[in-house]
Amino acid sequence: MDQKSDKKRVKKSKSKKAEAEEHEEQLKRLQETQADFYEYMKEHDKELLKFGAADFEDDADVEADTDLEDTEKEDVVETPKLEIAKKGTEQKTITSAMVDSWCKLIREDAKLGGVRSILRAYRTACHYGDDTGDDQSTKFSVMSSAVFNKIMIFVLSEMDGILRKLLRFDETEGMGDVINTRPWKNYNHLVKSYLGNSLHVLNQMTDTAMISFTLRRLKHSSDFLSAFPSLRRKYIKVALHFWGTGGGALPIVSLLFLRNLCLSLGSDTVDDCVKGMYKAYVLNCQFVNAVKLQHISFLGNCVIELLGTDISASYQHAFVFIRQLAMILREALNTKTKEAFRKVYQWKFIHCLELWTGAVCEYNSQSGLRPVAYPLAQIISGVARLVPTARYIPLRLRCVSMLNRIAASTGTFIPVSMLLVDMLDMKELNRPPTGGVGKGVDLRTLLKVSKQSVKTRAFQEACVYSVVEELVEHLTQWSYSVAFFELSFIPTIRLRSFSKSTKAERFRKEMKQLISQIEANSEFVNKKRASINFLPNDIAAASFLKDEKEARKSPLSQYAEIIRLRAKKRNESLVESDVIVGENSAVFGKNAPSSDEEDDEDKNEKGAAAFSSSWLPGSDAKEKESEEEKTKKKKRKRGRKSQTEKKQDEEGDAGEDDVVEDFVLSSDEEEEEDDLFDIGGDKDEEEDDEAADEITDPEPKKNSKKTKGTYKTWHKAYKKTKKKKPRVA
Incomplete structure (x- = not known):
């Protein structure tokens, strides 16, 4: 029966070939x-005249040469030249010789x-190790x-490259033109x-x-995804997951x-990518420490980079x-x-706000995101x-810094001096x-400081110096304005008042130096x-002191360089030797990055290092961790917890610096729910400070007698659990 069907197929192809030639x-x-x-x-229907028997002949030859089964069966082809080794009577093994033969057929013939x-x-x-059901008779295995x-x-x-040749894909054409061609229907x-x-x-x-x-x-095959919307959405979801949780160079590769995808597939893809990246960015910003700040900054830069692929679509999302x-x-x-x-006073x-500030500063043209700056x-x-x-001076300083960036990028005056002198x-x-x-x-890593820190000399110095730095940045932007004397008049009076009232000689000296620079610039x-x-x-006022501005000749511009250098040194001195800001900032998973120097432009990359391990999907990747690895991980976790407890005991104010705790005591939560938040009432200043504390998340207060006893009880129980080692069957 098979020989008869083959003869009929060949005869049918020959008859079609003869009709094509005729x-x-x-x-x-x-x-x-x-x-x-x-x-x-x-002139009017050129496609009808492009008929050729050679094209029909190629299809016929392909149909005759490739004695293949239906593609939906998803089985490996049995060619007469290849010897297939059988394992028992059910599964067939793909050998290295078979793969070499297929590669030779593709490359040479x-x-x-x-x-x-x-x-x-x-x-x-790709499906090795998956559960394929009871029918294994027609399945092949990579051994x-x-x-x-x-x-x-x-x-x-x-x-x-092979698929592009089969589809006769022209780089100048879009996928919309390729989908309507005959090769696309065939392949x-x-x-x-x-x-x-x-x-x-x-x-x-x-x-x-x-x-x-x-x-x-x-990435090079992303054009094809426009023809498969469901696959495109799944690819976006997977890439967003790797971007937000991957380690090493994986977030950068996922961003690229x-x-x-956005550049190739248009606005629909941009909408999905922007929404997904913004959601992932928000999830990563919930908790912040010195190390994670660099990671969050990297994620924000990624979102801003993606917004630039389609400004009109990005404006809708920004709005x-x-x-x-x-x-x-x-x-x-x-x-x-x-x-x-x-909801407002959280990271x-x-x-x-910082993300959209960066986006407005990056795309500040009238056709970009400038309309949302106001x-x-x-x-x-x-x-x-x-x-x-x-206690919320760090948060206010961050807001002032954002306003200064917006004013500098858009050339718009924003009155931030009152926020600083207040x-x-x-x-x-x-x-x-x-x-x-x-x-x-370090005010850069905090939104709120503890009550003990507010009363220290280090906090006072950090606040005063930060206020001076931001005020210098603000006034330097307008140091060439024709109205500089008027806009600097009130801040100068307030600075003189603080200089007279303060009892710290170092602050008085700082204010006098700043006032002298402002007066010199006014002159x-x-x-x-x-x-x-x-x-x-x-209109002529816009060109006032234009040449001097380009040369940075104003006294405040020169003073600003000194202040920036001093701020840089002070920030570096705040970084502890055991906590380096930005170290391993791209590590989101459990494994440390092996290398960040992988080049994406190397299209001829062989990838031997990537797949040279004994890993097979569905088998080794899903094996459980060994007992020793689990024990090591638990010891590391316990060590981190014990260090956190020691720090909390030394500071005496647990969680004041926005430290995320694993446990929240129900008694403390109920006590804070009963307190009322009131600003501007008839309470004295101490009560106002207590009210302001209620903005942050509920935290255990060790100073209260009730909470202190509960905390000790939980701590003793926790120590007992640490002595017990888990038994592994």
Whole structure:
């Protein structure tokens, strides 16, 4: 029966070939006999005249040469030249010789049968170890890591170019034109098989180097995903997961993959990517320490980079997300409850403001994100004034820094000087420190400081010097303005008042130096202003002191360089030797990065290092950890917990610096729920400070008798559990 069907198929292909040749002869005769009609067809319907018997012949030859089964069966092709080793009576093993033969057929002979065979072997490799059910009679298996390595390297490195040749893909054309062609109808199932199996193996991989190599190779095939919307959404989801949780170079590779998708596939993909990245960014910003700040900054830069792929679509998202922040702030201003304040005074909210500040500064043109600069500045100003207490000076300084960045990038005046000089009038900065010298306070890593830190000399110095730095940045931006004398008049008076009231000689000296620089700059501007004859609102005012601004000749510009250098040295001195800001900042998983120097532009990368291990998807990757590894991990966790407990006992104010705790005592939670948050009432200053404490998350207070007993009871129980070692069956 098989021989008869083969003969019928060959005879049918020959008859079709003869019909094609006859039709080609008819077109030639038409050109000779009816030249006018032929020219008309050539102008209006050129595709009908492109018929050729050679194209039909190729398809017939492919159909005859590749004696393949239906592609939906997803089985490896049995070719007469290849010897297939059988394992028992059920499963067949793919050998290294078979893979070499398929690669030779593709590279030297350009046979379609080799392409289909290697793709089926690739599917088997990607699904190795999966639960395939009871029917194993037609399944093949990859028995060695060497064969798995060879299949993965070849397919990921070569398949994109092979598929583009089969589809006759022209780089100047879009996928919309390719989808309507005949090669796409014939071979689109091969593209879908390649992309679908690659997605499956990405979900199974755990090694960072293997995932990075796979994403690098798949980035070149991102054009094909426009034809498969469901696969495109799944790829975006997987890449976002790797971007937010991967280690080493994987976040950068994932970002490049997503960026390439956005550039290739248009606004629909941009919408999905921006929403997903913004959500992942917010989730990563919930808890912050010195090390994670660099990581969060990296994620924010990634989001800003992706926004630049489509500014018009990004503006819509920026408008919606900034409006959400405004609604949260409005609720806090209207209700004035501790829950509403807590939604604003948290790292998540502040980092969202910093993200959109960076985006506005990056794309500040009229056609970019400049229109959202005004509402964003209004929100930041409202957040800075929400709770005017000394413990939230770090948060206010962050807000002022954001406003200074927006003003510098957009060239718009934002009155931030009052936000700064108001901090100098707080009683905590004008009275002698009662808490001693204290430990150095890094205001960059805090939103709120503890009660003990507020009373220290280190906190006073950090606040005063930070206020001077931000005020210098603000005034330097307008040190060449024709109205500098007017806008610096009130801040100068307030600085003189603080200089007279403070009892610290170092602060008085700092203020006098700043005042002298402001007065020198005012004199510098007034000399130039005396010789002009235009009004401040004239267009000519924009060119006032233009040459001096380019040369940075104003006294404040030169003083700002000194202040920036001093701030840099002070920040470096605050970094402890055992906690380096930015060290391993890209580590999100459990494994440390092996190398960050992988080059994405190397398209000829072989990837031998990526797949050279004995890992096979579905088998070794899913094995349980050994008993020794589990014990080591538990010991490390216990060590970290014990160090945290010691630090809390020494400071005497657990969780004041936004430390996230694993346990929250129910008694403390109930006590804080009973307290009321009230600002601007008839309470004295100490009660106002207690009310401001309620904004942060509920924390165990060791000073209260009830909580202290409960804490000791829990601590004793915890020590007992540490002595018991888990038994592993």
